[in-house]
Amino acid sequence: xIKHLLEKRLPLFLEFLSAFRRYASYIQEIIYGLLLIxxxxxxxxxxYENIDFGDAIYFTCITGLTIGYGDITPETAIGKIVxxxxxxxxxxxxxxxxxxxxxxxxxxxxxxxxxxxxxxxx
Numbered sequence: 001x002i003k004h005l006l007e008k009r010l011p012l013f014l015e016f017l018s019a020f021r022r023y024a025s026y027i028q029e030i031i032y033g034l035l036l037i038x039x040x041x042x043x044x045x046x047x048y049e050n051i052d053f054g055d056a057i058y059f060t061c062i063t064g065l066t067i068g069y070g071d072i073t074p075e076t077a078i079g080k081i082v083x084x085x086x087x088x089x090x091x092x093x094x095x096x097x098x099x100x101x102x103x104x105x106x107x108x109x110x111x112x113x114x115x116x117x118x119x120x121x122x
Contacts, residue, residue, distance in 0.1 A: 012108055012111075012112055015107075015108050016104050016105060019103070019107045019108060020100055020101060020104040022104075023100045023103050023104055024100050027096065027100075030096070031093070031096065034089055034092055034093045034096070035093070037085075037089050038060055038064050038086060038089055038090065038093070041060050041064075041082050041083075041085060041086040041089070042056045042057045042059070042086075043056070044078070044079075044082045045059055045060060045074065045079055045082055045083070045086075048076050048079050049074055049075060049076060049079045051072065058072070059072045059083075060086050063083055063086045063087050063090060064086050064089065064090025064094075065090055065094060066087060066090060066091060066094070
């Protein structure tokens with residue numbers, strides 16, 4: 001079982017990670033831009049909601065990932081508007097991550113089936 005994992009599955013996983021990194025590098029400027037906007041949102045939340053900066057980063061991550069625990073909520077109108085923006089930008093970032101992972105997984109699966117076909121032909 002362990003041998004199978006190390007010989008067959010680990011190389012496929014590493015291939016997936018390589019493909020993910022490659023596809024992410026094609027749009028790295030967009031990813032950095034979205035992360036910068038989220039960081040600016042955290043600064044605005046920190047400034048206008050009078051919470052600790054760490055809590056503002058936490059709030060931005062939870063809101064951007066659309067988890068929304070509700071333990072920190074905006075009280076001001078500007079904070080609420082910024083929170084909606086953080087949520088929208090977060091959905092874009094998560095959507096891009098899922099799209100990249102899907103493409104990388106597809107490439108890995110195609111490669112896996114090619115290897116299986118070659119092994120069966122031998």
